[in-house]
Amino acid sequence: MTATEYDRAPRVAVRDYASPLAEKLNALWETKPGVIGWLSSVDHKEIGLRYIVTSFIFLIVGGIEALIFRLQITQPNETLLTPEQYNELFTMHGATMILWYAFPILTGFSVFLQPLVIGTRDMAMPRLNAFTYWLFLFSGIYLYVGFAIGEAPNDGWFNYVPYASRPFNPGLNIDFYALSNILLGISTTLGSLNFVVTLLHMRAPGMSINRLPILSWGTLTISVGNLFAMPSVTLAFFLLWMDRQFATHFYRPPTGQPLLWQHLFWMWGHPWVYVIVLPAISMVSEALPILCRRPLVGYTAVALATVLTMVLGFGVWLHHMFATGLPGLALSFFSAVSILIVIPSAVSAFAWLGTIWTGRPVFNTAFLFFAGFIVVFVIGGVSGFMTGSVPVDWQLTDTYFVVAHIHYVLIGWNLFPVMGASYFWFPKMFGKLLDERLGRWNFWFMFVGFNVGFFPMHISGLLGMPRRIYTFPEGMGLDTINLITTIGSYVFAVGFLLFIINVVLSLRHGQDAGPNPWDAATLEWTTPSPPPPYNFVVLPTLATRTPLWETRLRESPYHSDLGKGFPLDHGKEALATTTLDAQPEAILRMPEDSLMPLLLALALTALFAGLIVKLWWLVIASLVVGLIFQLIWLWPRAKLAERRP
Amino acid sequence: MTIVTISRDDLPIGSVTSRTVGWWSMIAAIITEASLFAYLLFAYYYFAVQRRGEMWPAEMPTFKLAAPNTVILLVSSVAVWFGERGGHEGVRWKQTAGMGIGFVLGVIFVTIQVFEWKAKSFSLNSGPYGSIFFVVTGFHMGHVVLGLIMLLPLTLWSALGYFGPGRDAPISIGAIYWHFVDAVWLVVFFSLYITPYLGLRHG
Numbered sequence: 001m002t003a004t005e006y007d008r009a010p011r012v013a014v015r016d017y018a019s020p021l022a023e024k025l026n027a028l029w030e031t032k033p034g035v036i037g038w039l040s041s042v043d044h045k046e047i048g049l050r051y052i053v054t055s056f057i058f059l060i061v062g063g064i065e066a067l068i069f070r071l072q073i074t075q076p077n078e079t080l081l082t083p084e085q086y087n088e089l090f091t092m093h094g095a096t097m098i099l100w101y102a103f104p105i106l107t108g109f110s111v112f113l114q115p116l117v118i119g120t121r122d123m124a125m126p127r128l129n130a131f132t133y134w135l136f137l138f139s140g141i142y143l144y145v146g147f148a149i150g151e152a153p154n155d156g157w158f159n160y161v162p163y164a165s166r167p168f169n170p171g172l173n174i175d176f177y178a179l180s181n182i183l184l185g186i187s188t189t190l191g192s193l194n195f196v197v198t199l200l201h202m203r204a205p206g207m208s209i210n211r212l213p214i215l216s217w218g219t220l221t222i223s224v225g226n227l228f229a230m231p232s233v234t235l236a237f238f239l240l241w242m243d244r245q246f247a248t249h250f251y252r253p254p255t256g257q258p259l260l261w262q263h264l265f266w267m268w269g270h271p272w273v274y275v276i277v278l279p280a281i282s283m284v285s286e287a288l289p290i291l292c293r294r295p296l297v298g299y300t301a302v303a304l305a306t307v308l309t310m311v312l313g314f315g316v317w318l319h320h321m322f323a324t325g326l327p328g329l330a331l332s333f334f335s336a337v338s339i340l341i342v343i344p345s346a347v348s349a350f351a352w353l354g355t356i357w358t359g360r361p362v363f364n365t366a367f368l369f370f371a372g373f374i375v376v377f378v379i380g381g382v383s384g385f386m387t388g389s390v391p392v393d394w395q396l397t398d399t400y401f402v403v404a405h406i407h408y409v410l411i412g413w414n415l416f417p418v419m420g421a422s423y424f425w426f427p428k429m430f431g432k433l434l435d436e437r438l439g440r441w442n443f444w445f446m447f448v449g450f451n452v453g454f455f456p457m458h459i460s461g462l463l464g465m466p467r468r469i470y471t472f473p474e475g476m477g478l479d480t481i482n483l484i485t486t487i488g489s490y491v492f493a494v495g496f497l498l499f500i501i502n503v504v505l506s507l508r509h510g511q512d513a514g515p516n517p518w519d520a521a522t523l524e525w526t527t528p529s530p531p532p533p534y535n536f537v538v539l540p541t542l543a544t545r546t547p548l549w550e551t552r553l554r555e556s557p558y559h560s561d562l563g564k565g566f567p568l569d570h571g572k573e574a575l576a577t578t579t580l581d582a583q584p585e586a587i588l589r590m591p592e593d594s595l596m597p598l599l600l601a602l603a604l605t606a607l608f609a610g611l612i613v614k615l616w617w618l619v620i621a622s623l624v625v626g627l628i629f630q631l632i633w634l635w636p637r638a639k640l641a642e643r644r645p
Numbered sequence: 646m647t648i649v650t651i652s653r654d655d656l657p658i659g660s661v662t663s664r665t666v667g668w669w670s671m672i673a674a675i676i677t678e679a680s681l682f683a684y685l686l687f688a689y690y691y692f693a694v695q696r697r698g699e700m701w702p703a704e705m706p707t708f709k710l711a712a713p714n715t716v717i718l719l720v721s722s723v724a725v726w727f728g729e730r731g732g733h734e735g736v737r738w739k740q741t742a743g744m745g746i747g748f749v750l751g752v753i754f755v756t757i758q759v760f761e762w763k764a765k766s767f768s769l770n771s772g773p774y775g776s777i778f779f780v781v782t783g784f785h786m787g788h789v790v791l792g793l794i795m796l797l798p799l800t801l802w803s804a805l806g807y808f809g810p811g812r813d814a815p816i817s818i819g820a821i822y823w824h825f826v827d828a829v830w831l832v833v834f835f836s837l838y839i840t841p842y843l844g845l846r847h848g
Binding site: 005006007008009010012124125128189192193194196197200201205206226227228229230231232234235239242246247248249250255256257259260263264267541542543557558559560561565566575576583584585586587588589627631634635636640641642643644 | 647648649650651652653654655656657658659660661664665666669670673674676677678680681683684685687688691692695696700769770772773775776777780794798802806807808809811812814815
C-alpha cells in the first residue's frame with residue numbers, strides 16, 4: 001500500500017463489476033468532475049473520443065472546402081472563386097483531410113480501443129497521450145488561424161518548391177503550413193512512441209505476440225513506421241521554413257536543390273499512405289470476421305502482409321517523382337517495388353473474401369461498409385498499380401486520374417473502414433447501438449455518392465484534364481463529367497450528414513447495447529459498455545486469440561481465464577508483461593490526472609506562435625516556461641515508484 | 646478443459662528494471678532521432694553527389710578544435726557510464742560525480758563548438774554547404790543541450806539521494822540518451838570532417 005513497496009506478489013480476485021473492489025478501482029481511476037478535471041483527464045477512452053470527435057470536425061471542415069471548390073469546377077468558365085481562393089481551398093482541403101483527419105481519426109480509434117483489446121488499463125504513458133491530443137488540436141487551430149487571417153497554404157498539400165519558396169510565395173501562407181506541420185509531427189511521433197511501448201509492453205498475461213489481435217498489428221506496424229518516417233517530413237518543413245525566413249540554400253535555385261524537397265517529402269509521404277490506411281484496414285480485418293461469425297482467414301498471413309506492406313512502403317517514394325527526370329535505373333527499381341507491393345495488399349483482400357465466403361455474414365450497416373470498402377479497395381489498388389508503371393505514370397501524372405486514385409485510396413481505404421468501425425464500436429463507446437435503418441441510408445448514399453463522384457475523375461484524367469486548375473474552357477468534353485462529379489460529391493456529403501444525424505439520435509434513443517452486442521471474441525467485449533474508467537476489474541489471462549469463442553472453436557485444450565485475475569488495486573496500477581510471451585514482468589504505477597499535458601502543449605504552441613511572427617521574447621519565454629513544466633512533469637515521485645521514498 | 650494459470654511470483658513495482666516503460670520509450674525516441682540525423686545527412690550526401698564540386702567552401706575542414714572536442718564528448722560518456730554504475734551499486738557520490746562530470750564536459754563541448762562555429766569562413770546563408778553544416782551541427786547541438794537539460798536534474802536528484810539500487814531507472818534512461826548523442830556526433834564528425842579527405846569533394 002505504501003510507497004516504500006519494492007515488490008509484491010499480486011493477489012488474485014474474482015471478476016465482478018459490482019463489487020467493492022470495482023468501487024475502489026473506480027474511485028482511483030475516475031476523472032474528477034468539473035472543468036479542471038475535464039482538462040486534466042488522462043483516461044485513454046476520454047482522449048480517444050476527443051481525438052475521434054476532433055478528427056470528424058476536421059473531416060467536415062475539409063469536406064465543406066471541397067464542396068465549395070467543386071462548385072467552381074462544375075461547369076466551364078465559372079467565376080465563383082478567384083484562382084487564389086481556389087488554390088487555398090484545395091490546399092486546405094488536402095492538408096486537412098490527409099494530415100488532420102485521416103491519421104488522427106485512426107489514432108482516436110487506437111487510443112480508445114488498444115488498451116481494451118490488449119487487456120490493460122491505459123496507455124503506457126497516459127499523460128503523454130493527453131499531451132499528443134492537445135498538440136494535435138492546437139496544430140490544427142494554428143493552421144486554421146492562418147486560413148482565418150488570409151494566409152492559408154496555397155501550393156497544394158505536397159507543397160512543391162520552388163513555388164513554395166519565398167520569391168514566389170512571399171506571404172506567411174507556407175510558413176503557417178510548415179510550422180503547423182512541425183507541431184503536428186511532434187504529436188504524431190510521440191503518439192506512435194506511446195503505442196509501440198503500450199503494445200509491446202502492456203498486453204494481458206498470455207497474449208503472446210502471435211495472439212495479438214489483428215487490430216493491434218495495424219497500429220503497431222504503423223507506429224514503428226512513423227518512428228522512421230516522421231522525421232523526414234518534419235525536417236523537410238523545417239528546412240523550408242529556414243529557406244524562407246533565414247535565406248538558407250536547401251531548396252531554392254540556383255544554388256539549392258528543389259528536388260531535395262520532393263525526396264524528403266515523399267520519403268515520408270509514401271509510408272504515410274500506409275500509415276493512414278493500415279490501421280483502418282486492420283479494423284476491417286478485426287471486425288469483419290466477427291460479422292461473418294468465424295475467425296479471420298489467414299491471421300498470420302494478414303499480420304505479416306501488414307508488416308511487409310509497411311516495409312515495402314519505404315521503398316516506393318520515387319514513384320511520386322517519375323516525371324522529374326530521374327535516372328532510368330532508379331525508375332525501374334521503384335516501379336518494380338511499387339508493383340510488388342500489390343502482393344501483400346492482395347493477401348488481405350483474399351483473406352477478407354475467404355472470410356466472407358466461408359462465413360455466415362450478418363448483413364448489417366457495419367458489414368455493408370466493410371464490403372463496400374473491399375470493392376473500392378480493389379479499384380483504388382488497381383489504379384495505383386497502373387500508375388506504378390513508369391510509362392503509364394508519365395501519361396497520367398498530374399491529371400484527374402491521380403486525383404481519382406488518391407480519393408479511392410484515402411476515402412475508400414480510410415473513411416469506409418472508419419464508418420464501418422464507427423458502427424461496430426459505437427456500442428462499446430457509448431453503450432447504445434446506432435440505428436440500422438438510418439445506417440442503410442447512410443451507407444448507400446455514401447457508397448453511391450462516392451462512386452458517382454470519384455469514378456468519373458478517372459475518365460476526365462484519361463481525357464487529359466490536369467489537376468489543380470481553377471477552371472476549364474467549354475467544348476473539351478469535360479462539361480458533363482465535371483457536373484456528374486460535383487453531384488456525386490454532394491450525394492456523398494448527404495450520406496455523411498445522415499451519419500451525424502444517426503449518432504445524435506442514437507445517443508438519445510438508441511437501443512441499449514449490453515457488453516457484447518455482436519457476440520464478438522476479443523477482450524474489449526468482456527467489459528461493460530461503456531467501459532468503466534479502470535477498464536478491467538481484474539486483468540484477464542489469455543490462452544488463445546479468441547478468448548470469448550473458446551468453447552465453440554475448441555482450437556486449444558487451454559482456456560483463457562476471464563473470471564479471475566490480478567486486481568492491482570494498491571493505487572493506480574497496471575501490469576507490464578514481456579514483449580514476446582507476455583509474462584508478467586512488473587507492476588506499473590500509473591500517473592494521476594494532470595494539467596501539465598495541456599499546459600506544456602500550450603507553451604509549445606506559444607513558442608511556435610512566436611516563431612511565425614518572429615517575436616523572440618515570446619519564443620524564449622515559452623521555452624523557459626515549457627522547461628519548467630517538463631521539470632514538474634518528470635520530477636521523480638515516490639508515489640509512482642520513480643524514486644526512493 | 647484446462648484454464649490457464651498465471652504465475653504469482655513477486656513482481657517488482659514501478660520503474661525498477663531497465664526494461665520498463667521509460668526505458669522502452671527512450672529507445673523508441675532514439676530510433677526516431679537517429680532517423681532524423683539519417684535524413685539530415687542524406688541532405689548532405691545528396692548535395693555532395695548532385696552538385697559535384699560546386700558546393701564546397703575553399704578550405705578543407707580543420708581538426709584543431711573538432712578533434713579534441715570529440716574526445717571531450719567521448720570522455721563525458723564514460724563519466725555518465727561511471728555514474729550509472731554508481732546508481733546500480735548504490736554509491737551516491739559515484740553516481741552524483743559521474744552525472745555531474747558528464748554534465749560539465751557536455752558544457753565544455755558546447756562552448757568549444759561555439760568557437761568552432763565562429764572560426765568558419767562561411768555562414769548559415771552563404772551557400773548550400775554553410776546551410777548544411779550549420780543546420781546539421783546545430784541539430785546536434787540542440788540534442789546536446791537537451792541531454793544537458795536531462796543530466797542537470799539527474800545530477801541534482803542523485804545528490805538528493807533519490808536513486809539507488811532498484812530505483813535507478815531515470816539514471817539509465819538519461820545515460821542511454823547521452824550515449825546516443827555521443828554516437829550521433831561520431832557519425833556527424835565522420836560525415837562533415839572526414840569524408841572530404843576521402844574524396845567526397847570530387848563527387
